Amino acid sequence: MNYLDFYIDGEWVKPEGAATLEVIDPSTERSIGVISLGSRADLDRAVAAARRAFTGYAQWTREQRLELLAAIIEGYEKHSEALAECVHQEMGAPLSLARSAHVPAGLGHLQRAFEVLRTYDFDRPHGTTLISREPIGVCGLITPWNWPLNQLTCKLAPALAAGCTLVLKPSEKAPLSAMLLADILHQAGVPKGVFNLVNGDGPTVGDGIARHPDIYMVSFTGSTGAGIAVAKAAADTVKRVSQELGGKSANLILADADIDSAVRHGVSSCFRNSGQSCNAPTRLLIPRALQQQAIEMARHVAAEVCFDDSHPSTAIGPLANQAQFERVQALIGTALQQGAHAVCGGVGRPDGVLQGYYVKPTVFADVTADMPIAREEVFGPVLVIIPYDSEDEAVAIANDSPYGLSGYVTAGTLERARSVARRLRTGMVHLNGSKADNGAPFGGYKQSGNGREWGVFGLEDYLEVKSIFGYQPNA
Structure with missing residues (x-):
């Protein structure tokens, strides 16, 4: 079976290039499919779609975003067995673990983002000033192969709750659950361009996300070495970089x-x-x-x-x-x-x-x-x-x-x-x-990364802070 298209601007589209990669079931060492490896042109197309969509989606009300997250949760639950099968095949987790841990972890992050959004105070008065938190913009998500649904949803859910638009590069070695999730998002009614998926390798698509001038934040999970490379590549555009890296606990x-x-x-x-x-x-x-x-x-x-x-x-x-x-x-x-x-x-x-x-x-x-x-x-x-x-x-x-x-x-x-x-x-x-x-922050000190995921801290990773002076008249 082939999985050659990318999800860009609300539809599955053909890639610009012809490079492909086999997806291997690690329990059998046999191919279970073929994906395309994206180019910088594919990435540019996805980023342009996300940038166009941001203006409208950032203005959605809290209630509209809650309705969208609820629809995503419903679709995720409906397809939970298919998601478990994807994880089982693409990265080798026993089917029992995929069902009991991998898929529930993703659902938990979606549900948590819904609950955080329901009560989060985006505007807070400070004397005559209003301190407002607003979506940061187009975000690039780079996710790993070890907990593919967990790491994807703990980024995607708060980013959507915040009002950001997204370009995802899942691990090219375990992309199948992410591609199924793209279909779930589509069926849930995610607007065109709000979510985009481009498969590819780190040196091409991953590095391109980190360097892209129209991406304002990168959320990366992976090895410390790769995280250092992402941070260096992102430095020229002064974008926010949130990293969850290695450990030796x-x-x-x-x-x-x-x-x-x-x-x-x-x-x-x-x-x-x-x-x-x-x-x-x-x-x-x-x-x-x-x-x-x-x-x-x-x-x-x-x-x-x-x-x-x-x-x-x-x-x-x-x-x-x-x-x-x-x-x-x-x-x-x-x-x-x-x-x-x-x-x-x-x-x-x-x-x-x-x-x-x-x-x-x-x-x-x-x-x-x-x-x-x-x-x-x-x-x-x-x-x-x-x-x-x-x-x-x-x-x-x-x-x-x-x-x-x-x-x-x-x-x-x-x-x-x-x-x-x-x-x-x-x-x-x-x-x-x-x-x-x-609901508590997940992240580390030292070379284990920076930024925090999960719960309120996860939402705030995707928000900018604006001070509006003189918002209230002097008493």
């Missing part, structure tokens, strides 16, 4: 915690989505005296992993593409050469798995904080266990990272967990196994 388990339960939860969270989550707890910090207990539990959890959907609670899929598979294999191999001790896993596919980009769930123990495997983002089902001798040392190890996306603390009391959380230099912290809250 520490999971601090304190001595008074329920060790077995905390380690089980931490290891399972690390392996979830095959380890392909920027905020995965990939560094497990444990009191030195309890390291062997943690190793045994981690080995037990890894042994429970299956590579089909026979046990959805422990199933993991392949890595999303061949390049990522090869990269993770290389990182595991290098760690072994450098003396890291693998208590389970290692290089190669899991036993009995003959095809697909599957990786053995791998746990390294007796790792020191300076080892590359403890510092580099692997983006696979790979955990390092790092022992510590005091709480102060654990906090220092956790903070000794170029990243600062998320952190995890498990303690015997909530009060102690709260105290440690305040010492972590990260944008988010999960206490005692708590889940994320899509």
Whole structure:
């Protein structure tokens, strides 16, 4: 099946060029379709459509935008199974995970944007001045392959709520769910030009979005290296750049915690989505005296992993593409050469798995904080266990990272967990196994990015602030 057209100005149109790319199902390593790779001319066409549409859409009332979001939500729910199938095929998530996590995450962001828009105060008086928040303009969205619907909707939903018009470049390696979502938006009545989709690679379409003088904001999710390139390319046009980048999140388990339960939860969270989550707890910090207990539990959890959907609670899929598979294999191999001790896993596919980009769930123990495997983002089902001798040392190890996306603390009391959380230099912290809250800001410190997504903070990323002096007469 071919997916060769782009969605521009309210319709599916032929690309300007002839370059194409196969979309590969990572569980079979077989082609499931062909997409076109866009050119700068395709991008210019999409941006022009978004620019024309902005004047009218920016003036829509709150009620009109709410009606549009409600229609999108209805269409998304109607097509939820088809969206799950797309995610399953394009990036390898087990169908159970696509249904239970990937698709619901996207729906949650759409619903949250609706609720935020319903009550958000765009105009706020300050003495005789009116402080008004207005849509920033045409926005370029560049989204990744690891959580394709989650990362797309957490940008698209608040941007539409704000009154912005959009040009999307989904990952060329996992574009199918985005293309189905474009159809859902069309059926929901999104006006011509408000949403546009151009498939393509980073050096062409991604770089073009960052450089384009008629795009006023870029929202990018991906690796830190690619984020740096986007920021440099965007600098000449002084556009806003919001980035959600890499992570190497520490999971601090304190001595008074329920060790077995905390380690089980931490290891399972690390392996979830095959380890392909920027905020995965990939560094497990444990009191030195309890390291062997943690190793045994981690080995037990890894042994429970299956590579089909026979046990959805422990199933993991392949890595999303061949390049990522090869990269993770290389990182595991290098760690072994450098003396890291693998208590389970290692290089190669899991036993009995003959095809697909599957990786053995791998746990390294007796790792020191300076080892590359403890510092580099692997983006696979790979955990390092790092022992510590005091709480102060654990906090220092956790903070000794170029990243600062998320952190995890498990303690015997909530009060102690709260105290440690305040010492972590990260944008988010999960206490005692708590889940994320899509109404709270998502984003990181340091090289994990800038800007915040989700909830009110996500909406405000797409708004400019205007001061209108003398709006009210002097008292």
